[in-house]
Amino acid sequence: MDILIFLIQQTLLFMIPLLIVALGGMFSERSGVVNIALEGLMLMGAFTSILFLNLTRSFMSGNMQLIIAILIAAVTGLVYSLFHALAAINLKADQTISGTALNMFAPAFAIFTARIINSITIGKNIQQIEFTNTYRITEVPILSKIPIIGDMLFKNTYITTYIGILILIISSIVLYKTKFGLRLRACGENPHAANTAGIKVELIQYAGVMISGALAGIGGLVFVVPTSTNYNADVSGYGFLAIAVLIFGQWKPKYILLASFFFGFMKALSNSYTSIPFLFNLNIQSYIYKMIPYIATVLVLIFTSKKSAAPRASGIPFDKMQR
Amino acid sequence: MNKKKDLTPFISSIAAILCGLVFGFIILCISNPSEAIAGFGTILTGSITHGMKGIGEVLYYATPLILCGLSVGFAFKTGLFNIGGSGQFLMGAFGGVLIGLTCKQLGPVQWIVGLLFATLLGALWGAIPGILKAYFNVNEVISCIMLNYISLFFVNMTIKGNKLLFNNLRNESADIPKSATIPKLGLDKIFADISIKGGKEVISSSSVNSGIVIAIIVAILLYIILEKTTFGYELKACGLNKVASRYAGINENRSIVLSMVIAGAIAGLAGGIMLLSGTGRHIEIKDVIPAEGFNGISVALLGVSNPIGIIFSGLFIAYLYAGGFYLQLFHFSKEIIDIIIAIIIYFSAFALIIKMLLSKFSKKPPERELIEVQKALHDAEVRDKNNKEEGA
Numbered sequence: 153m154d155i156l157i158f159l160i161q162q163t164l165l166f167m168i169p170l171l172i173v174a175l176g177g178m179f180s181e182r183s184g185v186v187n188i189a190l191e192g193l194m195l196m197g198a199f200t201s202i203l204f205l206n207l208t209r210s211f212m213s214g215n216m217q218l219i220i221a222i223l224i225a226a227v228t229g230l231v232y233s234l235f236h237a238l239a240a241i242n243l244k245a246d247q248t249i250s251g252t253a254l255n256m257f258a259p260a261f262a263i264f265t266a267r268i269i270n271s272i273t274i275g276k277n278i279q280q281i282e283f284t285n286t287y288r289i290t291e292v293p294i295l296s297k298i299p300i301i302g303d304m305l306f307k308n309t310y311i312t313t314y315i316g317i318l319i320l321i322i323s324s325i326v327l328y329k330t331k332f333g334l335r336l337r338a339c340g341e342n343p344h345a346a347n348t349a350g351i352k353v354e355l356i357q358y359a360g361v362m363i364s365g366a367l368a369g370i371g372g373l374v375f376v377v378p379t380s381t382n383y384n385a386d387v388s389g390y391g392f393l394a395i396a397v398l399i400f401g402q403w404k405p406k407y408i409l410l411a412s413f414f415f416g417f418m419k420a421l422s423n424s425y426t427s428i429p430f431l432f433n434l435n436i437q438s439y440i441y442k443m444i445p446y447i448a449t450v451l452v453l454i455f456t457s458k459k460s461a462a463p464r465a466s467g468i469p470f471d472k473m474q475r
Numbered sequence: 476m477n478k479k480k481d482l483t484p485f486i487s488s489i490a491a492i493l494c495g496l497v498f499g500f501i502i503l504c505i506s507n508p509s510e511a512i513a514g515f516g517t518i519l520t521g522s523i524t525h526g527m528k529g530i531g532e533v534l535y536y537a538t539p540l541i542l543c544g545l546s547v548g549f550a551f552k553t554g555l556f557n558i559g560g561s562g563q564f565l566m567g568a569f570g571g572v573l574i575g576l577t578c579k580q581l582g583p584v585q586w587i588v589g590l591l592f593a594t595l596l597g598a599l600w601g602a603i604p605g606i607l608k609a610y611f612n613v614n615e616v617i618s619c620i621m622l623n624y625i626s627l628f629f630v631n632m633t634i635k636g637n638k639l640l641f642n643n644l645r646n647e648s649a650d651i652p653k654s655a656t657i658p659k660l661g662l663d664k665i666f667a668d669i670s671i672k673g674g675k676e677v678i679s680s681s682s683v684n685s686g687i688v689i690a691i692i693v694a695i696l697l698y699i700i701l702e703k704t705t706f707g708y709e710l711k712a713c714g715l716n717k718v719a720s721r722y723a724g725i726n727e728n729r730s731i732v733l734s735m736v737i738a739g740a741i742a743g744l745a746g747g748i749m750l751l752s753g754t755g756r757h758i759e760i761k762d763v764i765p766a767e768g769f770n771g772i773s774v775a776l777l778g779v780s781n782p783i784g785i786i787f788s789g790l791f792i793a794y795l796y797a798g799g800f801y802l803q804l805f806h807f808s809k810e811i812i813d814i815i816i817a818i819i820i821y822f823s824a825f826a827l828i829i830k831m832l833l834s835k836f837s838k839k840p841p842e843r844e845l846i847e848v849q850k851a852l853h854d855a856e857v858r859d860k861n862n863k864e865e866g867a
Contacts, residue, residue: 188616235821245824248556249776253821256773260813267808268506279808389624389764392558396617439632442762446621446628450607457613 153300155428159420160304166423167416168316169194169375169387173394174401174408175323176229176367182327182340182403183360184353185240186467188251189233190368191391192258196232197225197369198376199262202383203269205283213286215311218377222315222370229369230362232258237361241354244469255391262385280382287311287377312374319367324405336360340463343470353470368394400449400456403463414452418445484779487829488788491777495819499811507806514805518812521798531666531681533790533797535754538686539564541789542745543771545694546601546738548780552701553734554714559604559619560768562626563739566600567593567746568758568765569630572648575655575751576640586657590689590747597743598736600626605735609728615735623764631760647757648750656753659684686748691786693741698782710734742768773820792816 173190180187187193201221208217232254239250263279271277292306305313327333335356338346343353368391375387397415401408422441425431431441499518503511522529543560550557557563574581574589581588603622607613634640634648642649663680670677701707712720713730721727745767749756774792778784799812 239821239824243825243828245826245828246776249824250821252772252776253817253824256769256813256820257817260810260817264502264506264808264810264814267810277808388762389620392620396620399614399617437632437636439628439635443625443628446624450613450618450621450625453613453617454607454611457607457611459612462614 157300157303158424158427159417161308162420162424163413163416164305164309164313165378165416166419167412168313169371169390170394170397170415171409171412172316172319172374173368173371173391174397174412175319175405176364176371177394177398178323178327178364178401178403178405178408179336179360179367180364181360181398181466182463183336183357184340184343184463184465184468184470185237185357185361186247186251187233187236187361187364187368188248188395189236189254189391190364190371190394191387191389192251192255193229193232193365193368194372194375194387194391194394195258195262195385196372197229198372198383198387199258199266199281199385200228201225201369201373202281202283202376203266206281207273209284213284215287215289218287218311221373222312225369225373226366227369229365229367229372231365232369233361233365236365237358240361240469241357244471247467247469259385262383266383266385280384282382283377285377285381310374310378312377315370316374319370320405320409327405332356332359337463339470340465343465347470347472357470396449399462400453402456415445415449418448483829483833484781484784484826486833487826488777488779488784488823490829491819491822491825492791494822495815495817498818499815502814503807503811510805510807514802514807514811517802517805518795518798518815521801522794525801526668527666528668528679528681529797529801531663531683532800533793534662534666534687535682535684535752535793536796537789537793538690538752539745539749539767540770540774540793541687541690541694541786542741542748543767544774544778544785544789545690545697545771545782546742546745546775547768547771548775548778548782548785549697549701549741550734550738551775551780552714553710553730554717555605555608555615555731555734555738557601557604557619557735557738557742558616558768558772559600559622559739560742560771561764561766562619562623562768563597563600563742564746564749564767565623565626565630565758565765566596567743568750569626569633569746570594570596570743571747571750572634572640572651572758575651576649579652579654582654585655586751589655589751590657590744593747593750594740594744597746598740600743601735601737601739602732605732605739608735609731623768627762627764630758631762634758635760641760642757645757647759650757651751651753653753655751657685657748657751660688662687682752682754684752684754686752689744689748690789693744694782694786697737697741701782706733742771773816776820777823779823779826 173194177187177190201224204221204224205217236250236254239245240247266279266281267277287310289309289311290307296302296306335346335351338351339353339356347353372387375390376383397408397411401411422444425441500515503514522533543564546560547557570593571589574585574592578585578588600622604615604618607618608615640648662683666683667678667680701711709725710730712723712725713727717727774785774789778788795812795815799809802809
């Protein structure tokens, strides 16, 4: 039982950033704009927010600081995503190109700026930004007393886990139960019809991209905080994995949840198999475990991709003049 | 036949480059105004002012950039996004290492076999997403991303688990013996710094080798395939309109698979060349995907997926990187080069806008056009009248 609890705790650490970022990608793609820049948006969000954690660590700590950092990450991601929105929506540019540019700019900018700031604050020209992790919640009062579930979800956790779940719930409601969600989906499927019905397609697409930016920014911070004590302009390709989770999750919140859980669980398994006697005794190389999440994803895709639910107009610049 | 060359892609690439450079200069000015001009000068001219060796280094850097750019660009032509160039590159690198370290008995053809094997592994790694896309409708972007990681762990595992291949002390692949490296064709001697120290000529040669020649040959071959053969036409048709090409009797699935196989093969070849070039490049056993495949995306985009354009965009980006290497003499980190390239790529996305601006400038003013139309209409009326009168 202890093993299972441990595995679930680990899974949550891996899956929550994927979940948040993939949901972000969902808003963009369902509005009709492909957002391959998720990696860059994560990097930027993580960069500014961790810089904030770094600069304020002498007089701030704990979850209040983390929540402010999350807001900063969201705003950063949102602002940065405007570049993608401008290119994709106003200028009808190739969305892959501007996404690639954003992905390339973010780590270079983070390292370049971090070196300058570090040489001012600590006198060393290094690219890592350090922070002190004071955000772990050992036990949530009352809730952690629930048998099994309390151990899994409310012990040794981070506030980010609950924020991730909250984002999932809000996203599903927004997408399926609000006027905005309906309009967003309409724009992704048939922007011309939506336009004819009086929807301002560009506005909705801007909103979609900005939401994806904000969520990806948060995802970047959420990824770095529990797994490290410094930020090295790197989120281990999680932005690209989030795209995979998004496609794997068929662009729908509930499947995205499943896909990110699947991926997070596999990742947790590969990370902590040494502490599971049964798996450890099999004496399989660690690399095999590391490969498993990716191979499993490919295999699952082979069986599920025959009918793809990709938004029909995703990636095609909306042009009123057409048709 | 109306075969006027469309210069718009070229012009928009140049405009993008200028924008990128301007923004790069602004960033330099903000971060360190006192050294900005000198630093910017180094970026622009660093590679040439450091003699022939500098040019040789540019050619060396350009080799994988051009090849990976070709890999991505070729797939783009078929409407596929090969984001798996890194994995294919790594498999190729692994193939090169494998042959380079274990097949001494091959003698003088060892490097050829090594490159062929690298190409083969790359092709295989490209074939997988191709087949998955064609027959199982698996999005190639996601399968490519997955295969990048799978190749990373596979290669690390195999190299680490094999004493012949692994250098335990430095946690990387073992040194490739000199006999297995690809020939330099004397290029390293041409592109070298010659200085006289103590009455003796000292040659400090650059890392350039025949890889750059191979890269250019591959680019020309791809250009011929795409522009002069039925096969290339079919690939492009698939990329432009799948449904229409299916109606035209083109085997769409075959095109997808072959396009990915070729794209993978080129990226694999790039990996083989880099590892067998004898310049101290190794496969490091880290959980980090090699950057070459992603850089290839930038090169392909800047070269508008045209094989010949990619040669130039690869050379240009390599030129900037080489300049960035000398930039460290000043108090700038070399990441500024990535920033500049990213901005260039961003602006190259605006090709459509530039096209519109260009057509605005090049077209005749609308009033004159209107007059011409009215004139033509008038002429037609007169002709009609004449015809009627003749009939009557």
